[in-house]
Amino acid sequence: MLNNRKNKEFYDHGLTTGIGIGVVVGAISGAALTYWYKKNQTLSADDILEKVKADFLQEGPIEGSWIHFKKEPLQKFAITTKTYTGGISRIEDGELVQYEFIADAYTGTILDIYRLP
Numbered sequence: 001m002l003n004n005r006k007n008k009e010f011y012d013h014g015l016t017t018g019i020g021i022g023v024v025v026g027a028i029s030g031a032a033l034t035y036w037y038k039k040n041q042t043l044s045a046d047d048i049l050e051k052v053k054a055d056f057l058q059e060g061p062i063e064g065s066w067i068h069f070k071k072e073p074l075q076k077f078a079i080t081t082k083t084y085t086g087g088i089s090r091i092e093d094g095e096l097v098q099y100e101f102i103a104d105a106y107t108g109t110i111l112d113i114y115r116l117p
Contacts, residue, residue: 042105045069045084051108052101056088063096064089071105083111 049067056062067086074083082105089098101113 042071042082043108045086048084048103048105048108049086052086052088052103052110056090056099060090062088062090074102074111076111081106087116 045067049065053062053065065086065088067084069084071082071084074081084103084105085100086103087098087100089096091097098116099113100116102111103109104111
């Protein structure tokens, strides 16, 4: 009888410890997976285009805009990232002027913007 009680206590403590370890490992794994997912998640092309349009609208109206939905790799020196390419057109001094931009797909940061001839 005493031996059965000791086995039951050992089993109860072992089960509690096992559940505790499983919960901790699960929480750490979940946090790591969430961090990895958010770090590797790109912004949508629409969100980036809306940001660029909002910036241009601060200076005046725009006539049109576009963006490629396919992400393209870009390497500058030792930095490699995925980018979106897009464009904005507006009237300046009575003439239609077009701009193209390259934006980082992860942060939305404009990496380059230039006026087309």
